[in-house]
Amino acid sequence: MKHFGLLGKNIDYSFSRGYFSEKFQKENINADYSNFDIADISEFPLLLEKSTNFAGLNVTIPYKVAIIDFLDDLAEEAKAIQAVNVIKFELGGKLIGYNTDFIGFRDSIRPYLQPQHTHALILGTGGASKAIAYALKTLGISYKFVSRTPKKNQFSYTELTKEILLKYSLLINTTPLGTYPDIKNCPDIPYQFITNNHLVYDLIYNPSVTSFMQKSKDNGATAVNGQNMLELQAEAAWRIWNS
Known part of the structure; x- marks a missing residue:
């Protein structure tokens, strides 16, 4: 076995x-x-x-x-x-x-991408965010990180303005904020500037609709959770183990 x-x-x-x-x-x-x-x-x-x-x-x-x-x-x-x-x-x-995280993310977000999704904000700078950045690069989407302690060329959460949110119409949450059981938590962004042009993607899969997703959907955004990403990255892992 x-x-x-x-x-x-x-x-x-x-x-x-x-x-x-x-x-x-x-x-x-x-x-x-x-x-x-x-x-x-x-x-x-x-x-x-x-x-x-x-x-x-x-x-x-x-x-x-x-x-x-x-x-x-x-x-x-x-x-x-x-x-x-x-x-x-x-x-x-x-x-x-x-x-295989980048494979799962890339292949799960692809069907939702629209012509306006040319600029992305990656919320969080942990291990998962690195795979997301790599996947975005392969998709030809430019991105910036958002962090509580931003480094050079990164945004802080307090810097996010209407102008920035309108330009960056793809938002990806790579933080654990909103994961069960703390389902009321969410990244501290100005949700009032999110529109129906936005696509938001949450790597969290439990709950299936996070607070981040719901607040964005309330403003017209398309919202996707991380369930399919997990399944796709798991199958990619299985292929590697058996290659």
Whole structure:
């Protein structure tokens, strides 16, 4: 039997275990999938010692960047993004890092893009935001990050004006704000400037309509959650593990 799993912290809620366990059962695949909840990334080598016969791992918050130091090599996209959400265990014990988040995002947002969606605001600057930026680049969409502690060429939330919101008609939330159970939370943006020209995308999938999405929809925007992105990135991971 092949063993797969998810590496992260406080991951009981995880999408991946349910998705892959169901897939294995449905498709009669001789494999299992477990959560590996570790308090610190330094515990990763010990996990590898204790568990044998790994075929692949997913990586989630907060280890998508920190895991890189423990890998032997990175696929081209993971190198460019500098974040990893998939580990492949190759023959000889080599660990190769991949990023399928950008694939899931790119392929799930594509059907919703309209001609006016040429400029995007990425809300948040964590590991997931790097994959979103890479995907936008491949789609030919220019972007800016929005952060509570902005660096050069980034916006702060307090800087967002009507003019900026009208120019940047694609908004992507990569922060955890609004995730169950804190469903009333949302990024602090001026929602009154959102229009029916806007497309908002929330990486969160629980709840299926976040406060960020609802407030945007109330102003006419099209709103999409992260469920399809997760499914597409999971299938991309499965292809990598079996290639």
